Amino acid sequence: MSRFSIKRELTDLLIAARAAGIPLVVGSAGGAGSRTHVDWTVGIVREIAREQRLHFRLAWIYSDVPLARVHAALARDEIRDFEAGFALSAERIDDTATLVAQMGHEPIAAVLDAGADVVIAGRSCDNMAISAFAIARGADPGLAAHMGKILECGAFSAEPFGMDVMVGIVNSDHFLLEPGSPQRRASLTSVAAHTLYERENPFFQAGPGHELDLSQCTFEQVSDRRVKVAGARFKETDYWVKLDGARCAGYRSVSIAGIRCPTMFARIDQILNDVRAEAEQYFVPHPFEVSLHVYGRDGVMGRLEPKRQVSAHELGLVIDVMAADQELAHGICHHISGTLLHLSYPGQVNTSGNLAFLHSPSELDAGRAHRFSIYHLMKVASPLELFPIETEAL
Amino acid sequence: MAAPQTLQDLASIIRSKNAGPYRLTMDILLRDEDRFRHVVQTGTVTRESVARAYGVPLDHVTSLFVVPAGRAIKVTLLRPVAQGDYGESDMYGCQQHVPLMTLRIEREML
Numbered sequence: 001m002s003r004f005s006i007k008r009e010l011t012d013l014l015i016a017a018r019a020a021g022i023p024l025v026v027g028s029a030g031g032a033g034s035r036t037h038v039d040w041t042v043g044i045v046r047e048i049a050r051e052q053r054l055h056f057r058l059a060w061i062y063s064d065v066p067l068a069r070v071h072a073a074l075a076r077d078e079i080r081d082f083e084a085g086f087a088l089s090a091e092r093i094d095d096t097a098t099l100v101a102q103m104g105h106e107p108i109a110a111v112l113d114a115g116a117d118v119v120i121a122g123r124s125c126d127n128m129a130i131s132a133f134a135i136a137r138g139a140d141p142g143l144a145a146h147m148g149k150i151l152e153c154g155a156f157s158a159e160p161f162g163m164d165v166m167v168g169i170v171n172s173d174h175f176l177l178e179p180g181s182p183q184r185r186a187s188l189t190s191v192a193a194h195t196l197y198e199r200e201n202p203f204f205q206a207g208p209g210h211e212l213d214l215s216q217c218t219f220e221q222v223s224d225r226r227v228k229v230a231g232a233r234f235k236e237t238d239y240w241v242k243l244d245g246a247r248c249a250g251y252r253s254v255s256i257a258g259i260r261c262p263t264m265f266a267r268i269d270q271i272l273n274d275v276r277a278e279a280e281q282y283f284v285p286h287p288f289e290v291s292l293h294v295y296g297r298d299g300v301m302g303r304l305e306p307k308r309q310v311s312a313h314e315l316g317l318v319i320d321v322m323a324a325d326q327e328l329a330h331g332i333c334h335h336i337s338g339t340l341l342h343l344s345y346p347g348q349v350n351t352s353g354n355l356a357f358l359h360s361p362s363e364l365d366a367g368r369a370h371r372f373s374i375y376h377l378m379k380v381a382s383p384l385e386l387f388p389i390e391t392e393a394l
Numbered sequence: 395m396a397a398p399q400t401l402q403d404l405a406s407i408i409r410s411k412n413a414g415p416y417r418l419t420m421d422i423l424l425r426d427e428d429r430f431r432h433v434v435q436t437g438t439v440t441r442e443s444v445a446r447a448y449g450v451p452l453d454h455v456t457s458l459f460v461v462p463a464g465r466a467i468k469v470t471l472l473r474p475v476a477q478g479d480y481g482e483s484d485m486y487g488c489q490q491h492v493p494l495m496t497l498r499i500e501r502e503m504l
Binding site for chain 1: 406407411412413414415416417419421423447448449450456457459461463464465466468470471474475476478479480481483484489490492493
């Protein structure tokens with residue numbers, strides 16, 4: 001997250017929103033929407049209000065879930081695997097460092113109903129954060145949710161696509177989309193295509209407390225720049241929320257280097273395997289993980305790369321080590337890069353060094369690394385249960 | 395002899411992206427109705443052809459949808475490494491589309 005960009009863009013948005021008297025809603029504030037992120041964003045909003053002499057009713061909504069709440073749900077069999085492919089256990093819950101639940105539109109609609117001008121929401125279902133205002137004003141939740149889905153990436157659903165905004169207008173039985181910038185237009189292709197974006201199933205999409213049926217949707221070009229969309233159906237279900245939990249997996253150090261000598265390309269796998277095995281011996285009894293990314297071969301696609309032969313004239317190597325603490329990760333990464341630098345191998349013509357390092361010192365400490373510990377659905381008593389609301393008059 | 399016709403000759407967009415941290419979803423948008431029908435009828439994009447293109451077992455292709463409203467075919471794979479997990483190499487999954495570009499069109503479209 002860039003504090004500079006968030007402050008700059010929130011300043012523009014707050015000034016414009018207050019001048020127009022339109023509420024401003026931010027979902028999944030600060031990245032993951034945890035308490036730290038929400039408080040950080042609220043701090044920036046207070047700072048902007050002071051500097052710009054803006055006055056408004058601010059509300060913020062937390063989305064952190066106490067671990068005890070998840071233990072209780074697990075005991076009641078109210079946890080479901082979503083897509084993680086592992087069952088939740090008491091141990092995994094206890095390993096979790098940060099845990100948020102994804103809110104639906106209800107907590108945001110509740111603070112808008114109570115008169116909030118600016119809402120900083122924790123972890124939110126993207127399209128529902130955008131649809132909350134429309135739903136709070138009485139729009140059909142299916143149309144609003146589908147519109148939110150298309151608006152969530154701004155002018156990505158326009159052509160040519162861009163990073164600016166899209167405008168949505170919800171009416172009783174359809175919604176209209178139009179890009180904010182006159183340089184762009186909404187087209188049938190650009191809008192229908194965006195319905196597919198970042199979701200597996202283009203026809204049915206589950207969200208907090210609902211399923212959205214898009215199988216009967218229709219798209220109509222109503223003017224050169226506008227598309228009319230109808231047909232989304234919202235079906236209420238039992239209320240389950242998605243939990244995102246992260247645990248600290250270790251500490252990382254990274255070293256970046258280039259390889260230009262072709263004598264090394266032919267045996268790169270053998271060399272990397274040998275160096276990895278040597279380091280494992282050297283650092284006994286300390287366990288660690290090392291990822292060796294070879295750019296120019298399969299650095300981007302890894303196991304999915306169909307081309308196995310190197311055709312480039314130079315390779316980029318990223319040595320990425322994870323161990324129990326930073327000092328150890330740094331030491332292992334340094335050992336591996338040093339061994340590779342001065343390794344002797346058959347066919348070598350250059351004996352003065354094998355790696356062109358990008359940096360000196362050659363290792364960059366990347367700090368803590370996290371892994372999902374929880375990516376599951378949990379049943380809740382009400383849409384508001386996990387999402388405490390705070391307000392302040394600025 | 396001209397190069398064999400591939401999916402990128404008939405499509406306007408071929409893209410990949412995360413669909414949550416455990417899935418990689420690919421969207422293929424065909425240029426027009428005729429090209430869309432041709433690709434569907436020739437069976438160029440099937441769960442089998444996609445599994446072959448990526449060298450993964452068939453059950454790693456979790457779904458395939460034909461979407462006439464978007465003149466699109468959508469196919470989803472299990473991610474080899476979860477998004478952001480250690481060892482991961484494409485956080486947004488947005489550079490995993492290339493093996494689809496070169497899928498051969500079985501019966502060339504003139």
